[in-house]
Amino acid sequence: MEAFLHQVLSGLATGGIYASLALALVMIYQSTNHINFAQGEMAMFSTYLAWDMINHGMPYWWAFVCAVAISFVAGIVIERVIIRPVENAPVLSVVVVFIALLVIFNSVAGWIYTYTIKTFPSPFPQQPLFGNRFISSHELGAIGVTLAVLVVLYMFFRFTTLGLAMRAAAQNQVSSRLVGIRVGWMLALGWGLAASVGAIAGMLVAPIIYLEPNMMSGVLLYAFAAALVGGIDNPFGAVLGGFAVGVLENLVGAYVIGTELKLTVALVLIIGVLLVKPTGLFGKVFVTRV
Amino acid sequence: MNDAAKTAPVISIPRYAGLSMRAWKAIGIVALAAGAVTLPFLISNYRVFQFNMVLVYTIVLLGLNMLTGYNGQISLGHGAFYAIGAYAAAILMDRFGWPYWATLPVAGVVCFVSGFLFGLPALRLRGHYLALATFALTVAMPQILKYKHIEHWTGGVQGIVIIKPDPPFGLKITPDQWLYLFTLAILAVMLLAAWNLLRGRVGRAMVAIRDHPIAAEAMGVNSALIKTLTFGVSALYTGVAGALGAIVVQFVAPDSFTAVLSINFLVGIVIGGIASISGALYGALFIQFIPNFADQISKAAPWAIYGVFLLTFVYLMPTGVAGFIRMLVGKLVRRRVPA
Amino acid sequence: MAALLEVKELSAGYGSSLVLHGVGLQVAERGITTVLGANGAGKTTLLRALCGMIRSSGEVRLRGELISGRATEDIVRKGVAHVPDGRGTFVDLTTEENLRLGAYTRKDKHRVNEDFDRVFGYFPRLRERRHQQAGTLSGGEQQMLALARALMLRPGLLLLDEPSFGLAPLVVQGIFQIMRRINQEEGVSMLLVEQNATLALELADHVYLLETGRVVVSGPSSVIRNDEAVRRSYLGY
Numbered sequence: 060m061e062a063f064l065h066q067v068l069s070g071l072a073t074g075g076i077y078a079s080l081a082l083a084l085v086m087i088y089q090s091t092n093h094i095n096f097a098q099g100e101m102a103m104f105s106t107y108l109a110w111d112m113i114n115h116g117m118p119y120w121w122a123f124v125c126a127v128a129i130s131f132v133a134g135i136v137i138e139r140v141i142i143r144p145v146e147n148a149p150v151l152s153v154v155v156v157f158i159a160l161l162v163i164f165n166s167v168a169g170w171i172y173t174y175t176i177k178t179f180p181s182p183f184p185q186q187p188l189f190g191n192r193f194i195s196s197h198e199l200g201a202i203g204v205t206l207a208v209l210v211v212l213y214m215f216f217r218f219t220t221l222g223l224a225m226r227a228a229a230q231n232q233v234s235s236r237l238v239g240i241r242v243g244w245m246l247a248l249g250w251g252l253a254a255s256v257g258a259i260a261g262m263l264v265a266p267i268i269y270l271e272p273n274m275m276s277g278v279l280l281y282a283f284a285a286a287l288v289g290g291i292d293n294p295f296g297a298v299l300g301g302f303a304v305g306v307l308e309n310l311v312g313a314y315v316i317g318t319e320l321k322l323t324v325a326l327v328l329i330i331g332v333l334l335v336k337p338t339g340l341f342g343k344v345f346v347t348r349v
Numbered sequence: 350m351n352d353a354a355k356t357a358p359v360i361s362i363p364r365y366a367g368l369s370m371r372a373w374k375a376i377g378i379v380a381l382a383a384g385a386v387t388l389p390f391l392i393s394n395y396r397v398f399q400f401n402m403v404l405v406y407t408i409v410l411l412g413l414n415m416l417t418g419y420n421g422q423i424s425l426g427h428g429a430f431y432a433i434g435a436y437a438a439a440i441l442m443d444r445f446g447w448p449y450w451a452t453l454p455v456a457g458v459v460c461f462v463s464g465f466l467f468g469l470p471a472l473r474l475r476g477h478y479l480a481l482a483t484f485a486l487t488v489a490m491p492q493i494l495k496y497k498h499i500e501h502w503t504g505g506v507q508g509i510v511i512i513k514p515d516p517p518f519g520l521k522i523t524p525d526q527w528l529y530l531f532t533l534a535i536l537a538v539m540l541l542a543a544w545n546l547l548r549g550r551v552g553r554a555m556v557a558i559r560d561h562p563i564a565a566e567a568m569g570v571n572s573a574l575i576k577t578l579t580f581g582v583s584a585l586y587t588g589v590a591g592a593l594g595a596i597v598v599q600f601v602a603p604d605s606f607t608a609v610l611s612i613n614f615l616v617g618i619v620i621g622g623i624a625s626i627s628g629a630l631y632g633a634l635f636i637q638f639i640p641n642f643a644d645q646i647s648k649a650a651p652w653a654i655y656g657v658f659l660l661t662f663v664y665l666m667p668t669g670v671a672g673f674i675r676m677l678v679g680k681l682v683r684r685r686v687p688a
Numbered sequence: 689m690a691a692l693l694e695v696k697e698l699s700a701g702y703g704s705s706l707v708l709h710g711v712g713l714q715v716a717e718r719g720i721t722t723v724l725g726a727n728g729a730g731k732t733t734l735l736r737a738l739c740g741m742i743r744s745s746g747e748v749r750l751r752g753e754l755i756s757g758r759a760t761e762d763i764v765r766k767g768v769a770h771v772p773d774g775r776g777t778f779v780d781l782t783t784e785e786n787l788r789l790g791a792y793t794r795k796d797k798h799r800v801n802e803d804f805d806r807v808f809g810y811f812p813r814l815r816e817r818r819h820q821q822a823g824t825l826s827g828g829e830q831q832m833l834a835l836a837r838a839l840m841l842r843p844g845l846l847l848l849d850e851p852s853f854g855l856a857p858l859v860v861q862g863i864f865q866i867m868r869r870i871n872q873e874e875g876v877s878m879l880l881v882e883q884n885a886t887l888a889l890e891l892a893d894h895v896y897l898l899e900t901g902r903v904v905v906s907g908p909s910s911v912i913r914n915d916e917a918v919r920r921s922y923l924g925y
Contacts, residue, residue, distance in 0.1 A: 094381060094477055143666065144559055145663060148663070149623065149667065149668070151417070151618075152619055152663050152667050152668075155616055155663050156660060156663055158612060158656075159656040159657070159659035159663070160656065161656075162653070162656040162659070163657065166650040166653035166655075167653050169650070170650035199885055218786070220792070223781075223788060224792060226780075227781065227785075228781050230779075230781070231776070231778055231779075233741070233772070233776065234772070234776040234778060236741070236759075236761055237764065237776060238762075238764065238790055238792050238793070238837070238841070239761050239765055239792050239793035240789070240792060241761050242761075270578060276914070278728055280484075287478055291477060319492055319495070320492050320493075320496075322492070323485070323489040323492050323493070326488065326489070327485065329481075329485075330470075330481065330482045330485055333468050333474060333481070333482065334473050337473050337474055337475070337478060337479075
């Protein structure tokens, strides 16, 4: 029972990270109809930047904020410079552009920082809260930060004019132009936000899975699966999906089949869900008009 | 009345330097075939091996293009079918002593069946959802291949080593040259079969399903059947290529068939040209040689260079190399219709 | 009165095919001009070209200033509001959010709330549906919402693309009455594109008839209304 609770709670912690990354994917998907397959590698690179700054003596939270800010700007630049030229290219060509970004970030990170595994510090204390045996302080902190980020994003999109404009631009580009919204910049902003969220996710997960250039590939896959299970056009679904997948991964790994095949089994289960509900649990059922 | 007949417009075929477009195309194909056949005798053994892999990848990309390019079903999982074909060949040759050429039909059939079976649930999925499902296949494959309980067959993590076959009939050529010609022959047959299929009713049905699934169904196309059959045929091609690849490389191991392979295949058809037969060749050349080339440019971050190549190709040729060439030919050619 | 909008030699189309061929028209300050024509005449293309949604050649001047070739977002900031065909409402956003977006480019944020009242004054039904998702509104209500959103800009020029389309006759009459009020009370000039000739002729003071992308007839609506030949050949009645 204890072990079960521990698995569930730490599953929620990693699930929160999947949820953040899934949200980043959904944000870009809603505005551009593309999945940013490079989101994980961008997050990994941001985490390396933070590591670099901390190694040079910067206090943790300063490095955290700087990494998030740099990622924000980088996301905007990437959208304007690399994605914009292929806006109207065939879908699969855009997929290859994302693959290219993925490969470039991964390779450059490996080149600059080498492939040796590094430790990334956690800002949370070593001792578990109240000495409990179920969840570490970092895991608890990760859940807290994830929820905080999600709440801030929700309030931004729901209550600010800019958030409203971004939602409008994501739904209907033509009408947005007709009310004067500069759609191109809204897309760039979306990318900037997604990159920031990714950076936060990366810095939260690095203490758990250790910092190395390939650390985010599994995370991205889970986040992608979570976004699909929740319904690719539904941010709440993506978040719920993220938490669910995190718990599922842990339970499958602990109770069904060891850690080597747990990825496969988890994916199979997720695909099973998709077969029953092909547009995800909370996704819109599309009525195709002929 | 005779005047009317005399002044009726004559439709004549435009000619370029005396020959029609079709004649030029035929000449081009014959020249290419001649070049392909003589190539192994002009280059080093290592290069023969490399070009042999180009031929193998061309078969893969033919198969993948059928599914993704012509039929619109995205697959990030063809590395898995490649692996199945490769292991089928390796197990038959190493554990059962089968001759290398007999493994190809088996690989083809096994993969056709697995592709068809995978295509059934895939009917319910589209776009990114299908991409995830096929990607799961490719992620699962190395893990399954390493699975302890079937190590006896698969050789576990170490894999299986295969002996290179000798040229038959005592021909005075190296084994590499023989394998190359063998692969070339298989490619020619499969190319012809694909060309025939895509030109005909089935091919048109495939494209109709891709472009407007509802209209296709309304016109009587059995969408489910065509889609699962396409999956099967596509997997068949990839499986046969996998078997050939295993024989050429002389080695199969779980880590040769990771997600990177599947992603490379997708990159291949996009760079080569979606929904194009010649695109398979261009794509195969790209995925075989550009990584090596990138490695020569920068030993420190070769994949970053590869990524830059990808971006360059996509920006300059968004419809792939095949589309680019088509556009160039269109521009260079001026239609001269007699007055 | 000086022309608010002046269009000269406007040609536009999609891809390589031209739909409009050298169209010229004017909208007077505080005036209502209507462009009539059958399906495919190029009416929607005309409005899209004016807003910079598609590429065009020729000259479009707003209060003397050249706006042709500029981006839609910039033209909007000059006080041009376009109510597109199909309404163009943000169906997943609420009525209020739609209206708020109409005022997106305005600098005088504090007066925007006043404008909510003003707009609800014209369309009381929208006040009832304030927090409802726009996609759940009826066709007539969505047309009102589209018009209301345009008004939130406090535009100098309103471009309307077939506001009567798909709506019941009584609803259409109501909308046209409100349009007349807006023009009279606030001096908003309008360029109205319509298939429903009768109502348009009643509302407008100037008429252009568009046929396969060219202006074939133009004149004051009082004249056109009474010209039997024109009515028979071009308006079908």
